[in-house]
Amino acid sequence: MHEIDNEHFYNEVGKVIGWDFSNVKCQSEGIEWDFYEEVTKRCKSSDILLDIGTGGGENILKIATFFFLIVGIDLSSEMVEKARINRQNTDVKNVRFFQMSSQGLQFPTDFFDIISCCHAPFAPNEIAKVLKKEGVFLTQQVSEGDKINLKRAFGRGQAFQEKDGMLKEKYVQELRKAGFSNVQSFEYDATEYYQEPEDLLFLLTHTPIIPNFGEGKEDFKILHRFMENNQTEKGIRTNSKRFMIMAEK
Template structure:
């Protein structure tokens, strides 16, 4: 199985930081609520004694483990072997015997048709046809994505980045919801979140940018001029501000086939 560019990036992050996190210090202000908390709430509400869940792009598994207790069987898949090694360590630390991890391409999960109750993806890949195939009728997809306004000021300063220029188009949350509908899902919930991260120092922001794919191939030395300009413009009493924009969409596979929407 060939490792794609995203997998290579996340493997570097896991090798450097020991998982999908860094020691960058920040103070976060969630004006619309904390998206991770609501995502967990929605996923936990879908659980049950016999429920089966697949988490796509599970990284180091920490997020998945927060919701795994209410499911009978949970599998996390990722294309980064380094992230999965971290995931196994995190699972073993909490003795979550119902959770397994596998190196697997989300485009071809290997599950039988109509097998799963829930598929989740937190800022991971979105293969709608495959997810619909493996979900049972009435099963649910819960997806967290990055909004078009996420870190816009930073990307404009660097003149590149994740979904660069998407703020000139329509809302990405709406685009994802439409794609789900076209694939035959019934969209049941959608929420957008704006929040601020205040990094305690320029060094903390620099560390953070190495741990996330916000900027393409971020390099502390090569990008120093753009980084310094951004820090000068975004520095506030609370720290160096980074404006974030995420969304969550929940959708259900219909109980009967043949309900695709145009």
């Protein structure tokens, strides 16, 4: 999907749920880290954090006490509006939300101590511009091998035809070229069990894992067969493949 398509997609989802998947019942085995926990491990109470692709802001609102200030940005105006509403429903005072593209960060040079980016696009040169010297950038992204049995069942999907690991290596090389040192990467391939058919249906309806899911005449027949073939005692089985990159400026 091109950026303009992503913007439309995320706006529509933001109107409905604000990327809150808390009601989806899914059991996971093999997850090796919690991304925002990794972010807090590397901060001081005086630090300023920039969170790129913040969505409804749920994640950074939970870690606000670890930082002096957190700024969350998102391409979608609907997401930012949802995030501001979520903030109003808490007693958090040190978090701000702005609509902004990660391709053009409108902040002072060398302003942030830490920058995080979870499942959102970013521009390494822009990250390097606004991150302080010796600052840390952390990102978690979806690997090409994510939900691979689903993609095979449908014969299409996000990055379905791309070699697994290409995006990770691309980002690693781009970060090094942008001047980052000590660039480290990690990955895991966890097993997921969706408890009920409606949980998996919600995922497919509200994410672009299977592009244009539901528009094809055979989509629901394929999904029904997939659920029958991957039903276990723990739920409907698929996988969650993620990678994380940590880089120091």
